Amino acid sequence: MRITILGAGEMGSALATPTAANGHDVRLWGTGRDDAIVAALRAGQPHPRLGPALPRAVRVFGEAEIDAALDGAELVVLGVTSFGINPVLAQLGDRLRGARAILTVAKGFDEAEEGQIRPLTDLVAERCDAPVVGIGGPSIASEVATGHPTAVVFALPDAATLRVCHDTFETPVYRVETTSDLVGVEVAAAMKNAYAIALGIAEGLQIATGASHHNLRAALFPMAVREMARLADAMGGRAETVAGLAGAADLVVTITAGRNRTLGEMIGTGVPVGEAVRSLASAGTMIEGYAAAEAGHRLARGFAGKGGVGGAYPLLHALHAILTEGAPVSETLWAAVG
């Protein structure tokens, strides 16, 4: 199988490991932002952000070599974040047409022109004629790249194509669960980043006050899973998907390590939201959960019914108030628990 991975950042590059281990012809294309990475990889050096070197069989392509990179590709991995996906799709034009399936690691929502919010896979599907597989589940890229045990979920209603993707990617250390519930995986994958901010805030309170706040943080966890399940259900997905790898499991990783937790921690210690977001952005870190909280809140508003967002999605509503209205963090989070 010929597989082209678009985006030589951490997660895109990491996926070269299982696919190359299965003996496929793997090509990795770097966007303009990945020039330094491409140069390092071509010089046989370790991936600058990922740690380990790539498998030797992987061929690396620079930005200008997009046509060569995609030549004959049967499976294409969109290995860019939700912030990178629009520019990369624009750059690709109709080059994705012809692939058997597109897999995407981006987590988030897209705002369509009429203001409607939709899963990112819908956006991708518009630009190609292949089915778009969503990838969810706890996968710290460096662990995938070094071959430490990782279990993920691939989602697509089309079972035959899903099976092909499964067989192409699964290795003894990279286990691929499959589900038809693409919506559930997408909602969970996007929203767990938002809820990780909320739980990160509880950690920040701990740092700010010097007093442990484990009980508060833990109490927020099942609320996060419940609200993600409610949102998935409202959008046509399934609660059990959210309770699994793409939701609860990935939330466990995201609250243990990661940018979204870091943003929450900063807010919890008293850094104003705007300042925290700018400071992370200036260090090159875009916060997917921040955008997901806003998009998720707008979606939830549409589904909430009479009780409003605060009734059906109290934690998301509290998070939104903290992020956008400067609501006091400790009181607002705690009020959501009640």
Next chain:
Amino acid sequence: MRITILGAGEMGSALATPTAANGHDVRLWGTGRDDAIVAALRAGQPHPRLGPALPRAVRVFGEAEIDAALDGAELVVLGVTSFGINPVLAQLGDRLRGARAILTVAKGFDEAEEGQIRPLTDLVAERCDAPVVGIGGPSIASEVATGHPTAVVFALPDAATLRVCHDTFETPVYRVETTSDLVGVEVAAAMKNAYAIALGIAEGLQIATGASHHNLRAALFPMAVREMARLADAMGGRAETVAGLAGAADLVVTITAGRNRTLGEMIGTGVPVGEAVRSLASAGTMIEGYAAAEAGHRLARGFAGKGGVGGAYPLLHALHAILTEGAPVSETLWAAVG
């Protein structure tokens, strides 16, 4: 309301804070093991294991003063661990008769004489004529004692008595959710300690290998919740209880801090199970999850049907094999994920 807390360890003593804050007449009785604590508290010193001093209004009683401690008690809190509950019940004789309700913080199962395994509240209920309320949810005792936000769940089928307990304990910082699903709370509260060992093992692998194992640990989380829900369901409880404070939320705390996680970590780093258990026990630390894994596995065997425990409860089965048969930790855990 007159409330007597039996057991002056961390959790028993911590519950003096919300009840005293509500203006109740709170009495704390220390078992023979609590002599040093009782002496310190009577001298006006901070609780030696809990940190803060108790509220001034709380009256402290030593082991010999059990009758005075229980005199006129309307609510009784059994504040001892699952290991302490049998000896304390034996010591109490029929002194619990007369209370309006007994609340218990112990998490675990009891082995009845005929070898049948049952929730601890059944054991307690045998010794008194009052309803027995199970307490679940993430509550690190020091946070409860210092008045940091904590949300717990009280469980009892009898709604009127449950309401009395709720109103007696709930404060602005100690929030009490209520449920009729006592079985669900008990299974979750007991089994989360067992599953925390499994997730702790993944942390130990991280220490042993120097390579992060976040993905494996996270993948185990939803399996733990799913298996606890299955066991609760088989015993007449409800899956949504397990997904809430007593299960998923408390598991988040238990894998972040606590003895059960520590045991897992030791096993993951390669310490033989027996040695790890003995070493913790000799430091005065009994591991509730170790006993719960054994009891839970026996229960699961009874419910598993044709596929066996490994089919319906793969993670519990793997944990059991590691704890009792010396199965290789990394391979055994990972095989359970598949």
